[in-house]
Amino acid sequence: MKxxxxxxxxxxxxSFLCFFLPTPDSQLRTAYAADIKFVVTVDEPVISLGxxxxxxxxxxxxxxxxxxxxxxxxxxxxxxxxxxxxxSIVNRQVSLSVTHVYTMVPFEKGIFTxxxxxxxxxxxxxxxxxxxxxxxxxxxxxxxxxxxxxxRSESYETEEDISGRIxxxxxxxxxxxxxxxxxxxxxxxxxxxMGLRDIQYPAVPHDGFSMGKYDQPRQYRERDHSDNIFxxxxxxxxxxxxxxxxxxxxxxxxxxxxxxxxxxxxxxSIDDFFGDxxxxxxxxxxxxxxxxxxDITVLPFPKEGKPDSFNGTIGDFNFDLKxxxxxxxVGDPITLTMRISGxxxxxxxxxxxxxxxxxxxxxxxxxxxxxxxEKVFEQVIIPRTAEVAEIPKVSFSFFNPAREIYxxxxxxxxxxxxTKPEKEEELKIMEFEKGGALQTFVQEKIGRDIIYxxxxxxxxxxxxxxxxxxxGYLLSHLAPLFxxxxxxxxxxxxxxxxxDERYARHSSAPRKARAGLKExxxxxxxxxxxxxxxxxxxxxxxxxxxRYLLATGGITANIVDELLKxxxxxxxxxxxxxxxxxxxxxxRYAASQFxxxxxxxxxxxxxxxxxxxxxxxx
Amino acid sequence: xxxxxxxxRVQGSEKKIKVYSKMGxxxxxxxxxxxxxxxxxDLNRIFYKANELYASGEYTQAIEEYKRILExxxxxxxxxxxxxxxxxxxxxxxxxxxxxxxxxRLMPRDGDLLSNYSHASSLVKGNIYxxxxxxxxxxxxxxxxxxxxxxxTILLSVIYLLITAALLAAxxxxxxxxxxxxxxxxxxVAVIGLLExxxxxxxxxxxxxxxxxxxxxxxxPFERATTHFTLYEGMKVRMIQKKDGWxxxxxxxxxxxWVEGASLEII
Numbered sequence: 001m002k003x004x005x006x007x008x009x010x011x012x013x014x015s016f017l018c019f020f021l022p023t024p025d026s027q028l029r030t031a032y033a034a035d036i037k038f039v040v041t042v043d044e045p046v047i048s049l050g051x052x053x054x055x056x057x058x059x060x061x062x063x064x065x066x067x068x069x070x071x072x073x074x075x076x077x078x079x080x081x082x083x084x085x086x087x088s089i090v091n092r093q094v095s096l097s098v099t100h101v102y103t104m105v106p107f108e109k110g111i112f113t114x115x116x117x118x119x120x121x122x123x124x125x126x127x128x129x130x131x132x133x134x135x136x137x138x139x140x141x142x143x144x145x146x147x148x149x150x151x152r153s154e155s156y157e158t159e160e161d162i163s164g165r166i167x168x169x170x171x172x173x174x175x176x177x178x179x180x181x182x183x184x185x186x187x188x189x190x191x192x193x194m195g196l197r198d199i200q201y202p203a204v205p206h207d208g209f210s211m212g213k214y215d216q217p218r219q220y221r222e223r224d225h226s227d228n229i230f231x232x233x234x235x236x237x238x239x240x241x242x243x244x245x246x247x248x249x250x251x252x253x254x255x256x257x258x259x260x261x262x263x264x265x266x267x268x269s270i271d272d273f274f275g276d277x278x279x280x281x282x283x284x285x286x287x288x289x290x291x292x293x294x295d296i297t298v299l300p301f302p303k304e305g306k307p308d309s310f311n312g313t314i315g316d317f318n319f320d321l322k323x324x325x326x327x328x329x330v331g332d333p334i335t336l337t338m339r340i341s342g343x344x345x346x347x348x349x350x351x352x353x354x355x356x357x358x359x360x361x362x363x364x365x366x367x368x369x370x371x372x373x374e375k376v377f378e379q380v381i382i383p384r385t386a387e388v389a390e391i392p393k394v395s396f397s398f399f400n401p402a403r404e405i406y407x408x409x410x411x412x413x414x415x416x417x418x419t420k421p422e423k424e425e426e427l428k429i430m431e432f433e434k435g436g437a438l439q440t441f442v443q444e445k446i447g448r449d450i451i452y453x454x455x456x457x458x459x460x461x462x463x464x465x466x467x468x469x470x471x472g473y474l475l476s477h478l479a480p481l482f483x484x485x486x487x488x489x490x491x492x493x494x495x496x497x498x499x500d501e502r503y504a505r506h507s508s509a510p511r512k513a514r515a516g517l518k519e520x521x522x523x524x525x526x527x528x529x530x531x532x533x534x535x536x537x538x539x540x541x542x543x544x545x546x547r548y549l550l551a552t553g554g555i556t557a558n559i560v561d562e563l564l565k566x567x568x569x570x571x572x573x574x575x576x577x578x579x580x581x582x583x584x585x586x587x588r589y590a591a592s593q594f595x596x597x598x599x600x601x602x603x604x605x606x607x608x609x610x611x612x613x614x615x616x617x618x
Numbered sequence: 619x620x621x622x623x624x625x626x627r628v629q630g631s632e633k634k635i636k637v638y639s640k641m642g643x644x645x646x647x648x649x650x651x652x653x654x655x656x657x658x659x660d661l662n663r664i665f666y667k668a669n670e671l672y673a674s675g676e677y678t679q680a681i682e683e684y685k686r687i688l689e690x691x692x693x694x695x696x697x698x699x700x701x702x703x704x705x706x707x708x709x710x711x712x713x714x715x716x717x718x719x720x721x722x723r724l725m726p727r728d729g730d731l732l733s734n735y736s737h738a739s740s741l742v743k744g745n746i747y748x749x750x751x752x753x754x755x756x757x758x759x760x761x762x763x764x765x766x767x768x769x770x771t772i773l774l775s776v777i778y779l780l781i782t783a784a785l786l787a788a789x790x791x792x793x794x795x796x797x798x799x800x801x802x803x804x805x806x807v808a809v810i811g812l813l814e815x816x817x818x819x820x821x822x823x824x825x826x827x828x829x830x831x832x833x834x835x836x837x838x839p840f841e842r843a844t845t846h847f848t849l850y851e852g853m854k855v856r857m858i859q860k861k862d863g864w865x866x867x868x869x870x871x872x873x874x875x876w877v878e879g880a881s882l883e884i885i
Contacts, residue, residue, distance in 0.1 A: 312841075312842045348844060364848065458695055458697075480782045
């Protein structure tokens, strides 16, 4: 049984007679206090393991409650979804409420107690009663569930269904405004003989405009031309156009829930009167209302008469200036307090401007105070000389949309008294002399101006020429790298030639062979056969000795068979080599036998042998 | 080489061609040198004439003469310095600071320039708090502020050569440890130099000076947008973005706003 006592039932019956609003068939426990109600509900009192239900913390009578800190609930995982603010009309009484909604997912079966929850508001504590939620395994059989849930309409009713009894109206006082000009916008909900709850604030598309927050909704009654009485909820806000053009504001859309009563067929028993069925006779229908659009033209500021100091301020303002102190010494600050008050867009209000600043060191103004209809700036100025006798005019310019003119309010000239310091500020410099005596002297006063021009032009260069962008300069950096690499290579080769005999002899073999050939060629041309064959023999000996790291002096024709045969050289080359050795031996004893032809043949063979062996280095 | 049958005549023609070619090259070289020398003489003449106008108090005319040199595509630190002085004397603080800034990029160590720049800057309205960087950064910037971009480039080249020489010495003379120390120190200096160079290069074309007496910096690049702060003549700002005729700028204290492009001139 959902209500614990007859007293509670009686109270609820009495409440039913007064209120048109049914209570949904969910468990609810309320904590009553003056003007504020704290109601904790769950959508489903019985759920399956794996399903979820919503936990609602309802605060009636106020919308000023932030998300409460929910303690851990045993057996459930909770997650905050968000708040939902609404306005309700019940028996022509308008009330505000906010509901903080949580999702609850059970992770074990059983019967769980949710709450009690306590919150504090304006120094008073409000505590809810605990409620029970049952978690079962498997699907829930069709039980008597809340008529509220069962008979809930799935689709929105259209305005055609209920037109004439409920509609939304959006209004602005004018359809032509200037850029940044603030105008009020009113959206009215008209309701005739209808129960509504969960009324949301209207949503208005407002491209090209900046919209403020809604004021507290107002409620009153009105008669239409057919003498029907309407309950009116009025939502008011302000907006201003951010750019010139023609715009279509809206349409405004408002969502709510309509409540209708279902006809009863008759009670079956007294329990029906007191039981849940009594409260299941109400249906709820979500509805969405739409207003008509409003055409608004946003005008740009007129070009004529625009002051130079104008920078977009719009409204109807007053400007007061206060300077304090007015009796100062040179170098002492004076604070200008500039107060702008009136009606208009204060976001566009900037500090008034000091017209002439000669004789003063002027600091940037800062905003120190802003209220709904006032803005205060402060600016510090310091007189530089004693000749200054007044603070120049300070002016504030704005565009007055009501009069459609620019206005410039000037304040000043404010007379001030500026005196020189009693004693000229002399900078005393103290210096220790050698010997310990402290000496003081006054620093010399120095005038200040720019130093004279340069007599000589210096060196002209092409405008904008930079070394780091010069390709030639950058490429030249490769040269040291190249030189470094070369030197390093040469050095390492030199070191190797000194330490590695095999490498040294092997490397020098071709060079020596070329020198030997050159010498032999010389003897050939001179037809000196003995010297020729001597040079040939020496050349081939040294070459083979360096190539194969052999003692030069011990190289004879035998090397052809002993060593060279296995080196992969052609037989033709080996034959030529044998021939050369044989000819050289012969020439030792009978050089005159060899004519030019023979010598040329020998020279050719020697060259071929060396070329071949160089090509087949291995 | 001698050709059969043609003999001496061919050899003589070739010789003439060589002689004429050399003479032609000399002539071209002389012409180029003359033109360059002539250009320099002309520029100097214009410069001295402008100086005379300045001395007689004809600041506006002096400015026109100095600018003729710029129109020829040439510049020098002294030219910009004198332009700065001329604008200052003529009462244009913004332009004076602009040209002093340009001169600082070419002769950053010149005492006269620093003095005049400091004096002109002290006259700029609207005191702005400039946050100080960390001490080591301030030290680095202070050191490298004294060098032009070209000087930093040359310094980096010298460091590069020294590193190359150190590596060579390490290879040739087996002084690895000393070479490593030397190369490390040089590398650190080079890295700092490169950072400063890249910072200076990044600033090119982005730093600007306010020219008109004052201008409003807006939140958005529209005339009717709300004003964020005011910029005054001579203030130095950094350009971040361009949009239509507007420039998004940053003040030394970090405040950002949009101003009309015509109010700024790039250093």
